[in-house]
Amino acid sequence: MAAKPVTSPVPVAWYPSLAVLMLSIGLMVTASFFIYEATSSRRNRSLSKEIASGAIASVFLGFGSLFLLLATGVYV
Template identity: 80%
Template sequence: MAPSVKPISSPVPDAWYPTLALFMLAIGLMVTASFFIYEATSSRRNRSLAKELTTGAVASVFLGFGSLFLLIASGVYV
């Protein structure tokens, strides 16, 4: 006999998808805005590559997961 198989389920409840999409996209857009403000207001000599890469990576992660949750919340299963 084969062992009982559990169905695949999301670690996040389906009702949270729109809320997660909204918060993650909002955070991602705020981090992106701070990145643009940092780039526009700092001189070339005062810029830090580590800060730019970290800010870009954080914004990318939040915007990526926010877009994913937005697509899933709207019915596009990816």
């Protein structure tokens, strides 16, 4: 039985667009997190909201960085 070549589930032509989209979303969520931290008092802060926005920003920035590396030819 011959081995099948490994292919990406996402077309290579989409890498730059996905990188820009995901990094933009991640930076917007990060900015909203910083604004939330700067404008809310210590009594009004919600740990669950902070963790959720941090996790969402982390996922989008992580995948955005991955697609940016793939778009520039650094295959990780």
